[in-house]
Structures are given as structure tokens and as C-alpha cells.
Amino acid sequence: MKALSDRHSDREYAAKELSLQDLSDLLWAANGINRPDGKRTAPSALNKQDIDIYVIMKEGAYLYDAKANSLQPIAKGDHRAAVAGSQDFVKSAPVSLVLVSDLSRFGNIADHTRGHRWCRRWSRRRCRSWR
Numbered sequence: 001m002k003a004l005s006d007r008h009s010d011r012e013y014a015a016k017e018l019s020l021q022d023l024s025d026l027l028w029a030a031n032g033i034n035r036p037d038g039k040r041t042a043p044s045a046l047n048k049q050d051i052d053i054y055v056i057m058k059e060g061a062y063l064y065d066a067k068a069n070s071l072q073p074i075a076k077g078d079h080r081a082a083v084a085g086s087q088d089f090v091k092s093a094p095v096s097l098v099l100v101s102d103l104s105r106f107g108n109i110a111d112h113t114r115g116h117r118w119c120r121r122w123s124r125r126r127c128r129s130w131r
Contacts, residue, residue, distance in 0.1 A: 011089045018095055027053060027064045027071075030097070040066065050105045054098040056083050 018026070028034075031053050034041045044050055053064040055071060058078045062071035083098055084090035 011087075013089070013093045015092070016094065023055070023095065024069065026097075027055070028066075028069055030099075031064065031066055032069060033066050038067075046106065048105045050101045050103065052100045052102060054100065056080050056096040056098060057094065 029041055031051055032041050033039070039047070040049060042051070054074065055062040055064060056079050058080065060076045061074040061079045063074050064070075065072050080093065080096055081091045083096050090096055
């Protein structure tokens with residue numbers, strides 16, 4: 001309980017760039033493949049592995065490829081302001097990670113028994129929109 005009550009956000013970052021090894025370790029820990037069957041370090045609902053991690057740096061934007069444990073270039077140039085929103089301190093952070101859920105990987109959620117049961121726990125109106 002103490003850890004939860006002491007939780008806070010820091011909005012100051014060192015200007016020091018992450019080493020490529022530190023960035024690689026961070027991305028692998030966040031969503032890398034750690035088993036022969038292709039499962040990831042982070043669990044996902046119904047094992048659909050719907051999370052993609054985009055890395056935004058001064059040099060450009062990249063998509064993390066977990067299978068190759070590498071970065072795939074998406075766009076050149078500094079796009080940190082585009083992901084900062086109204087948080088000016090993010091514009092100068094050496095790295096921003098943007099986690100995106102690709103809902104298309106779930107297919108029709110009603111086809112999944114567990115998902116359907118979960119869905120029924122929510123309002124019927126919300127469930128109908130998933131069918």
C-alpha cells in the first residue's frame with residue numbers, strides 16, 4: 001500500500017540519449033519475445049498480441065519488431081512534438097514510447113467465449129457495438 005500511496009510522476013528527464021543496448025533491453029522487456037512459442041514478455045488479452053510499440057526520437061519514428069528485436073523506420077525527422085500533446089516536457093525527452101493496440105487482431109470479439117462473457121458483464125449497448 002505504501003508503494004501505491006507514494007506513487008508519483010516525474011516530469012524531468014536527463015538530456016542524455018539512451019544507449020542502443022539500453023533501448024533494446026527496454027523494448028524487449030516491454031514487449032519482446034521470450035519463449036520458443038513466440039509468446040511475449042508482456043501478456044495480452046486472449047494472447048492476441050495486439051500491442052505495437054512505436055519509438056519516437058529526435059532522429060525519427062520507428063516501429064519495434066519483436067520477432068527481429070529491431071526497429072523498423074517509419075518516418076525521418078523529429079516527431080516528438082506530435083506525440084507530446086499539451087505536455088511540453090515530452091518534446092525534449094530523448095525517447096518517447098507510444099503503445100498502440102491494434103484491435104483488428106481480435107477479430108470479432110463475440111467469437112471468443114471468454115471475451116463474450118466479459119462483454120456481457122458490461123452494458124448490453126456496448127456489447128452490441130462489438131458484434
